Amino acid sequence: MTVSVQQLRAFVATLDAGSFTAAAAALGVGQSAVSHAVAGLEREVGGPVVRRGAVAAATPLGDRLLAHARSVLASVEALEAVVRPATARGTVRLAAVPTVCQGLLPRLRELWAVTLPDVDVQVYEGDDDEMPEWLEAGTVDAAVLVDPSPVPEGGVVVARDEMAAVIRRDHPLAELPALTLNDLHEDGLVAGGGGCEYQIQKLHELDGRPFRYAHRVREMSTMFGMIQRGEGVSIVPTLGRGMLPPDLVMIPMDRRLERTLVLSGPSSRAWHPLARALVDAV
Numbered sequence: 001m002t003v004s005v006q007q008l009r010a011f012v013a014t015l016d017a018g019s020f021t022a023a024a025a026a027l028g029v030g031q032s033a034v035s036h037a038v039a040g041l042e043r044e045v046g047g048p049v050v051r052r053g054a055v056a057a058a059t060p061l062g063d064r065l066l067a068h069a070r071s072v073l074a075s076v077e078a079l080e081a082v083v084r085p086a087t088a089r090g091t092v093r094l095a096a097v098p099t100v101c102q103g104l105l106p107r108l109r110e111l112w113a114v115t116l117p118d119v120d121v122q123v124y125e126g127d128d129d130e131m132p133e134w135l136e137a138g139t140v141d142a143a144v145l146v147d148p149s150p151v152p153e154g155g156v157v158v159a160r161d162e163m164a165a166v167i168r169r170d171h172p173l174a175e176l177p178a179l180t181l182n183d184l185h186e187d188g189l190v191a192g193g194g195g196c197e198y199q200i201q202k203l204h205e206l207d208g209r210p211f212r213y214a215h216r217v218r219e220m221s222t223m224f225g226m227i228q229r230g231e232g233v234s235i236v237p238t239l240g241r242g243m244l245p246p247d248l249v250m251i252p253m254d255r256r257l258e259r260t261l262v263l264s265g266p267s268s269r270a271w272h273p274l275a276r277a278l279v280d281a282v
Helices: 006-017 018-029 032-046 059-085 098-105 106-114 130-137 181-187 197-206 218-230 238-243 274-282
Strands: 090-096 119-125 140-145 156-167 189-191 233-235 250-252 258-264
Touching: 006 018, 006 032, 006 059, 018 032, 032 238, 059 130, 090 098, 090 130, 090 258, 090 274, 098 106, 098 119, 098 156, 098 258, 106 119, 119 140, 119 181, 119 274, 140 274, 156 181, 156 197, 181 189, 189 197, 189 218, 189 233, 189 250, 197 233, 218 233, 218 238, 218 250, 233 238, 238 250, 238 258, 258 274
Parallel strands: 090 119, 090 140
Antiparallel strands: 140 258, 156 233, 156 250, 156 258
């Protein structure tokens, strides 16, 4: 099997852009070049990897290849950056959880805009457990990892924050200086919003009680909506304070739990030079 870098680039670009035409524009080549590259890849791997239609999508075989293709391209880009003149210019992909995207990245992006004006930082938002997976698979070049143990070599701590309760502003508990898990369970705990479930579990462990919840959601917007309607309360990192609707309030937890945020490149392959530039600038 002889698979070329151009074939992998065309394959990944087509799925990311949603069409051969958009992929061609992103790569700066003609549409026929992208179509021929993808067709060549399909001949090499023995089956279709892109489902043609209004929106291009991966076939089952394409799904199995995609993570490997991204990893190969990330390594190739790192190699190319080494042999090119060392200038901080280009695009770097950065992953972070929602609270970091809202509460920390705006400040970091302001810093990078000044120190690395020719670097375009593309943000990928995901959950805690997706950060290391995307980083090692080559989906992103750098990530803000939550509580990594140990801290990856070359990584840098960019922030620490604590877990806090979120309740309605008119809730009777809103007048208390701090809340306990018992306080929250009386109203029904909404867990999981924005990838914070691990920290909520840890609070239960520290309290010596089993982890339980009334509702489990994925999106913070869903969680905030449930709290606004009086369907429960929750626990989120204090970096998420700026995301709160005006009728919700954040109250410290009686048992403190700190979260450490580390900006890092991958552990299993060479760092993209622009990922190193982001860390060095911080």
